[in-house]
Amino acid sequence: xxQVMQIPQYQHVQEGxxxxxxxxxxxxxxxxxxxxxxxxxxxxxxxxxxxxxxxxKQKRLTFQFGEAKKNSSLHITATQTTxxxxxxxxxxxxxxxxxxxxxxxELSVKP
Amino acid sequence: xxxxxxxxxxxxxxxxxxxTLRCKPISGHDYLFWYRQTMMRGLELLIYFNNNVPIDDSxxxxxxxxxxxxxxxxxxxxxxxxxxxxxxxxxxxxxxxxINSPLxxxxxxxLTVT
Numbered sequence: 526x527x528q529v530m531q532i533p534q535y536q537h538v539q540e541g542x543x544x545x546x547x548x549x550x551x552x553x554x555x556x557x558x559x560x561x562x563x564x565x566x567x568x569x570x571x572x573x574x575x576x577x578x579x580x581x582k583q584k585r586l587t588f589q590f591g592e593a594k595k596n597s598s599l600h601i602t603a604t605q606t607t608x609x610x611x612x613x614x615x616x617x618x619x620x621x622x623x624x625x626x627x628x629x630x631e632l633s634v635k636p
Numbered sequence: 637x638x639x640x641x642x643x644x645x646x647x648x649x650x651x652x653x654x655x656t657l658r659c660k661p662i663s664g665h666d667y668l669f670w671y672r673q674t675m676m677r678g679l680e681l682l683i684y685f686n687n688n689v690p691i692d693d694s695x696x697x698x699x700x701x702x703x704x705x706x707x708x709x710x711x712x713x714x715x716x717x718x719x720x721x722x723x724x725x726x727x728x729x730x731x732x733x734x735i736n737s738p739l740x741x742x743x744x745x746x747l748t749v750t
């Protein structure tokens with residue numbers, strides 16, 4: 526079946542270092558969404574990308590959607606302790622009714 | 637806006653007991669989703685509703701699971717009988733336009749079945 530895969534599963538960084546998580550889909554996506562879940566919390570929507578090759582920025586976060594609309598990335602510049610959490614990408618399934626979540630990348634930041 | 641409201645926050649029950657989880661979506665959102673989150677399987681979609689009608693329940697693991705949405709402001713997820721392997725965090729989420737608009741998640745219910 527359709528899969529959305531994320532790497533790495535875990536990332537430990539020193540505060541101030543950059544961080545990138547990658548998302549790959551087995552099929553072409555109409556859009557991709559990114560969510561952040563703090564420890565003990567619930568997923569919170571960050572952004573949605575729709576266009577091929579789209580790049581969007583939110584302060585220190587940069588999101589990209591691949592040209593083939595099968596992959597995406599989230600890059601955080603100069604991480605802070607407030608960035609700690611698990612970052613999920615999610616894309617619609619082929620039938621368009623379900624949002625399939627990747628397994629997430631857990632980010633820890635050492636002060 | 638109060639956001640998506642779930643209750644209870646925590647539920648501890650013994651194997652074989654009935655468990656009912658509750659959700660109040662954001663007013664005006666036509667779509668409601670029930671997800672289950674575990675370390676092993678991540679976030680899994682169990683079922684979703686559009687305008688109170690169940691559209692896809694293919695993620696419901698077994699007949700022990702059932703979900704209802706009697707009106708636009710309330711949904712329940714019931715497990716009867718519960719088993720230890722049902723232990724997980726259950727999230728309810730709502731959205732304005734289905735999966736092409738952001739999902740707003742509730743705080744979740746952490747279920748422990750002993």
